[in-house]
């Protein structure tokens with residue numbers, strides 16, 4: 001009985017360690033840089049003017065297919081600013097980016 005409990009505790013500990021490892025190496029959304037271009041009062045369309053399909057800093061093709069930036073990217077201080085009913089698809093956003101990448 002005591003041995004069984006110990007084995008269970010070890011399995012739980014191993015599982016927790018594994019999860020912590022996944023969290024550490026997995027792709028997490030980077031925070032917004034703390035510069036004038038990254039104020040959280042701007043619209044997602046304004047983000048896409050630089051990070052959209054024809055912007056000067058387009059997102060990589062591996063980026064998650066969503067355009068509701070504030071649901072994932074925290075500000076430089078680590079705070080999330082989610083928008084109610086933010087659209088997950090916008091003009092110049094991920095869908096157009098994917099189309100362009102496929103046309104290549």
Ligand code: HEC
Pocket residue numbers: 029030031032033035037038039040042043044046047048049050051057069070073
């Ligand atoms: C005027 C152009 C411009 C606008 C507007 C802009 N960005 Fe950026 N952004 C950049 C550039 C250039 C970089 C890369 C250089 C840097 O890290 O500052 C960048 C970097 C980032 C990064 C990566 C940070 C990192 O550590 O890798 C994220 C995330 C990001 N922007 C999200 C956003 C979001 C969300 C918005 C809207 C709130 C936005 N950006 C608005 C130009 C812009």
Ligand code: HEC
Pocket residue numbers: 027028029030044047048051058059060062063064066067068069070071072073093
């Ligand atoms: C579902 C969550 C999610 C949403 C919504 C989201 N992102 Fe990201 N973003 C991520 C993750 C995760 C990464 C890191 C993995 C990667 O770079 O592919 C990332 C990376 C980035 C980067 C850095 C790319 C690089 O070259 O390192 C930029 C810039 C960025 N996002 C901008 C945006 C903008 C702008 C929006 C809104 C139009 C947005 N993201 C919406 C999750 C999200």
